[in-house]
Amino acid sequence: MPQALSVSAADVREFSELNFYSVFTGRAMDKNLRVLIRSDILDGIADNVESSLRRNLTRQLFSSIADGDMDGIRRCFRAARVKLTELTEPKTGKTCLMKALLNLNANTKVIVEILIAVAERDDCLQQLINAEYCDKDYNGQTALHIAIERRCPDIVQILLEKGASVNAKANGKFFRSSRKHNGFYFGELPLALAACTNQPQIVTLLLDNPRTNVGEQDSWGNTVLHALVSIADDNEDNTNFVTEMYNRILLENKEKNLEEITNAKGLTPLQLAAKLGKLEIFRNILNREMYDKQHMKLSRKITNWAYGPVSSSLYDITEVDTFAKNSVLKVIAFNTKIQNRHLLLAVEPLNTLLEQKWDRFAVYMFTGSCLIYVSYVIIFTTIYYGTSQVKTNTTTTTPWHLGGQILVFSWAVVLFFLELVLIAQLRLSHLQSIMTDAWFHILFILQAGLAALGIILNWTGVDPHLAVEVGAMALGWINILYYTRGFQSMGIYSVMLQKILLTDVIQFLTVYSLFLIGFAAALASLIQGCSNNEECSSFESFNTAMLELFKLTIGLGDLEVQRQAKHPQLFLFLLVLYVILTFILLLNMLIALMGETVENISKESKVIWKLQRARTILNLEKYLPKCLKEKFRLGKELNGKRYIRINEVNWTKWNTSLARIHEDPGEEQEGMVPENPDETHMWLPSRNNSHRSKHTHRKPLNIWSKRLSNLGFAGIAHRKSRQADVQSEMVMVSEQGTPLTLGTTDCNEADGEVKRSGDSMI
Numbered sequence: 001m002p003q004a005l006s007v008s009a010a011d012v013r014e015f016s017e018l019n020f021y022s023v024f025t026g027r028a029m030d031k032n033l034r035v036l037i038r039s040d041i042l043d044g045i046a047d048n049v050e051s052s053l054r055r056n057l058t059r060q061l062f063s064s065i066a067d068g069d070m071d072g073i074r075r076c077f078r079a080a081r082v083k084l085t086e087l088t089e090p091k092t093g094k095t096c097l098m099k100a101l102l103n104l105n106a107n108t109k110v111i112v113e114i115l116i117a118v119a120e121r122d123d124c125l126q127q128l129i130n131a132e133y134c135d136k137d138y139n140g141q142t143a144l145h146i147a148i149e150r151r152c153p154d155i156v157q158i159l160l161e162k163g164a165s166v167n168a169k170a171n172g173k174f175f176r177s178s179r180k181h182n183g184f185y186f187g188e189l190p191l192a193l194a195a196c197t198n199q200p201q202i203v204t205l206l207l208d209n210p211r212t213n214v215g216e217q218d219s220w221g222n223t224v225l226h227a228l229v230s231i232a233d234d235n236e237d238n239t240n241f242v243t244e245m246y247n248r249i250l251l252e253n254k255e256k257n258l259e260e261i262t263n264a265k266g267l268t269p270l271q272l273a274a275k276l277g278k279l280e281i282f283r284n285i286l287n288r289e290m291y292d293k294q295h296m297k298l299s300r301k302i303t304n305w306a307y308g309p310v311s312s313s314l315y316d317i318t319e320v321d322t323f324a325k326n327s328v329l330k331v332i333a334f335n336t337k338i339q340n341r342h343l344l345l346a347v348e349p350l351n352t353l354l355e356q357k358w359d360r361f362a363v364y365m366f367t368g369s370c371l372i373y374v375s376y377v378i379i380f381t382t383i384y385y386g387t388s389q390v391k392t393n394t395t396t397t398t399p400w401h402l403g404g405q406i407l408v409f410s411w412a413v414v415l416f417f418l419e420l421v422l423i424a425q426l427r428l429s430h431l432q433s434i435m436t437d438a439w440f441h442i443l444f445i446l447q448a449g450l451a452a453l454g455i456i457l458n459w460t461g462v463d464p465h466l467a468v469e470v471g472a473m474a475l476g477w478i479n480i481l482y483y484t485r486g487f488q489s490m491g492i493y494s495v496m497l498q499k500i501l502l503t504d505v506i507q508f509l510t511v512y513s514l515f516l517i518g519f520a521a522a523l524a525s526l527i528q529g530c531s532n533n534e535e536c537s538s539f540e541s542f543n544t545a546m547l548e549l550f551k552l553t554i555g556l557g558d559l560e561v562q563r564q565a566k567h568p569q570l571f572l573f574l575l576v577l578y579v580i581l582t583f584i585l586l587l588n589m590l591i592a593l594m595g596e597t598v599e600n601i602s603k604e605s606k607v608i609w610k611l612q613r614a615r616t617i618l619n620l621e622k623y624l625p626k627c628l629k630e631k632f633r634l635g636k637e638l639n640g641k642r643y644i645r646i647n648e649v650n651w652t653k654w655n656t657s658l659a660r661i662h663e664d665p666g667e668e669q670e671g672m673v674p675e676n677p678d679e680t681h682m683w684l685p686s687r688n689n690s691h692r693s694k695h696t697h698r699k700p701l702n703i704w705s706k707r708l709s710n711l712g713f714a715g716i717a718h719r720k721s722r723q724a725d726v727q728s729e730m731v732m733v734s735e736q737g738t739p740l741t742l743g744t745t746d747c748n749e750a751d752g753e754v755k756r757s758g759d760s761m762i
Contacts, residue, residue, distance in 0.1 A: 057076065058088070058089070058096075060076055061073065061076045061087055061096055062089075064076060065100045065103065065111055066100075066102075066103040067105075068103075068105035073114065077118065083119075084096055084097075084118060084122070084128055085127045085128055085131065091135060092133055092135045093132060093134035093135070094133065095128060095131045096115055097112065097116075097128055098133075098146055101147050101150055104152070109152075109154060109155060112155055112158065115128070116128075126163055129143050129159055129162055130142055130143075130168065132168065133170075133172065136172060138170065138172040138174055139170070140168065140170040140172060140175075140188070142165060144160075144164040148197070148199065148202055149193060149197065151197070151199060153199070153201045153202050156202050157205055160205060166191070166209055166211050166212045167189060167211070168189075169189060170188050171188050185227070187218050187222055187226065187227025189216055190206060191207070191214065191249075194206060195224050195249060196231050198245065200244075200245065203252075204252065214249070214253045214255055214258065215261055217261070220263055220264050221263035224249055224258070225246060225250075225259060225261075225269040226267075226272055228242050228245060228249075228281070229242075229272050229276065229278055229281055232273070232281040233278075234280045239281065242281055243284045246269075246284075251290075257298070259285075259298075262326075265326075267326055267331075268319055269285065270319050271326050271327075274332050274338075276338075279344060279347075286300055286320075286348065286350075287347075288300045289303065299316075300315065301315055302314045304645070309650050309651050310648070312645060312648075313645070313646055314644070315349035315352075315643060315644055316642070317349055317353060317634070317643065317644055318641045318642050320349060321634065321635070322618060322621060323629075323633065329350065329353070329354070329618060332344045332614075333611070333614045333615045334618070341611060343604075345610060345611055345614050348646060348648075349644055349646055352646050354614050354617055356644070357634065360632050361624070361628070361632045362616070362620050362621070363486070366486050367486070369483075369620075370486065373480070374483075376408065376411045376412075377473075377477060377480065379407065380451060380473060381477075384454075384469045384470075405458070408451060409452055409455045409456075412449075412452040412455070413452055415444060415447075415448040416448035416449055416452065419445045419448070423441050423442070439498060439502070440479065443479050443482075446475060447475035447476050447479055450468050451472040453468050454468035481497070482494075485609065485612045485613050488606070492605040492606065494609075495601060496597070496598055496601050496605065500597055500598070503597065507593075508593075515578065516546055516553075519574060519578045520542055520545040521545075522574055523539050523545050523549075523574055523575065526562075526567060526570065526574075527540050527566075537565075539562055549578060549582075552579055552582075553582045555583065559575060559576065559579065
């Protein structure tokens with residue numbers, strides 16, 4: 001047995017300075033020293049030394065890999081035979097394979113192959129290629145994620161062949177969707193990363209891999225399609241690649257339809273696009289049309305027939321209509337955080353769907369509501385007009401007067417709670433929602449509350465009831481502006497008025513109030529108190545000074561020196577300065593701002609008006625009983641999906657290369673739907689022309705819905721019978737999505753502009 005040697009601190013220092021490669025092989029290490037290192041008395045020192053040497057070796061190997069130094073890498077491997085999985089950065093978990101992929105150079109592929117070969121030799125290949133970052137920023141990221149992000153398809157293929165995890169999730173802080181920190185959200189999964197970075201070759205590799213779960217969801221429940229929707233930003237280049245990648249994954253996916261998978265918030269990719277306001281990807285999803293028989297079931301738009309610029313198409317409204325959970329219509333109409341929601345509602349089939357809902361039931365409900373409210377305001381005004389001259393209460397009023405009060409009070413209470421419920425459903429999360437969606441609802445609540453309070457005070461004989469009733473009376477007539485949204489011309493005017501009041505006027509009043517308060521206080525301070533024998537100055541107090549300054553602002557005041565002023569010249573200077581700042585500067589700025597607002601709104605006033613009407617339609621639909629909702633439901637259900645027919649006119653794109661459309665335009669007859677989804681016309685109503693006479697007048701049949709005459713609207717049944725029939729309704733839509741009616745519309749062939757004459761409640 002060899003004799004044990006004593007080791008001093010100097011010996012330990014000398015050991016740590018030895019060639020660190022030799023420590024692991026033992027070539028230049030004294031045998032007795034190795035025995036001492038393994039002895040119990042020096043266990044702690046040996047561990048520290050070994051850990052220090054391993055860190056040095058890791059540092060040297062990582063440096064050589066980053067520089068692409070093949071000789072340095074070979075020296076490291078010759079010096080020590082240590083598993084590569086033991087050579088990692090302790091804080092991040094970064095491996096030498098990750099280091100090679102993060103520092104691309106001419107030798108990267110060779111280095112990766114060497115590292116994989118060494119890992120296979122040491123039986124740690126799976127641990128190496130599937131190792132994950134462990135820090136909070138990049139937690140879960142693997143070598144496969146890095147290879148995809150670095151756009152290295154050859155290395156990705158090597159990793160996949162060696163068994164890299166294709167469903168690993170990079171869920172670190174950097175990969176989360178948040179505005180609070182920098183990062184890039186791509187859906188955590190390798191497939192989503194390849195899709196979001198526009199790498200079709202790698203996407204195909206991953207889709208062809210049998211271990212890839214295409215429907216895998218990340219921490220938020222998002223699939224690869226949700227991730228693509230999230231990164232869309234509506235510019236042309238981004239839209240082209242996102243749409244192409246979205247459709248590629250749909251076509252190459254051999255599993256179930258990915259678009260049916262919902263995330264943690266219950267949103268499909270289409271609903272997520274609506275919620276995020278991603279207009280172009282939203283439009284492309286809704287208008288996607290597949291012509292090959294194998295993938296036709298993925299179509300959301302199916303062209304039934306075409307003749308020149310006119311085409312008739314079936315649009316899938318399964319997720320769009322309000323009957324679906326988190327329906328697209330509701331998501332857009334009631335989400336005030338979507339800045340471009342008026343543009344989203346102009347996309348087909350949303351535009352036509354809302355038009356048909358309005359024609360089907362909303363116009364009648366809206367008209368009835370308008371008549372009831374106007375009657376309520378007239379009765380309220382009639383009852384309380386002249387109450388300042390005659391004191392009334394429950395004992396002195398006539399039965400007709402008391403009955404009117406009870407009627408007004410009852411309607412005010414009902415209106416108060418109805419509007420309160422609507423505001424609660426808006427989820428008022430920020431000021432903008434109050435300034436847009438809740439504007440009239442707040443006024444209705446305020447008017448109803450004042451009306452009910454005024455009546456109660458009147459009945460109890462409290463004197464200030466007249467002031468409350470007068471306020472309710474004024475608000476009642478102002479609120480009638482809400483019903484102008486039923487008319488296009490008046491609705492657009494109401495939109496402009498609302499925008500001016502809520503933006504320009506509020507900003508003007510904020511600045512003007514500062515000038516008014518400041519100058520009123522200054523001028524009132526310069527006025528001396530008046531004696532009993534002389535007339536007091538109108539600027540003597542702060543309140544009267546504010547009133548006089550306001551008169552000057554609107555041109556009703558007088559510029560004169562006040563005799564009671566301590567410093568008349570200074571007083572006059574301040575007065576002139578106030579006039580210059582307010583009457584000349586602020587008022588003219590307000591006029592200029594209002595002109596600019598009107599000009600800007602006029603460009604999109606129609607779609608903004610349609611947004612307001614859309615919210616009105618959906619609010620009215622909530623009040624329908626379940627049986628009437630089903631009665632008024634639009635579209636026809638085919639093969640588990642619901643479709644509506646829209647006839648379109650497109651003068652810039654002629655449908656000359658459409659596949660599998662009806663030969664005879666306008667032939668939309670009811671028939672059996674093939675059970676085999678691979679059959680031609682599988683989504684279209686089949687035709688049977690065997691018994692058609694040559695003298696038969698061809699017209700669409702009413703197969704989609706029943707006429708409104710069954711609901712008691714006999715007086716208007718003849719006028720609305722064709723409009724109630726979704727399939728036979730000839731609603732023409734230009735390429736911009738503007739509805740028009742054949743025979744009553746002029747179409748500009750140059751740009752598809754649609755001009756509509758007349759004004760009607762539509």
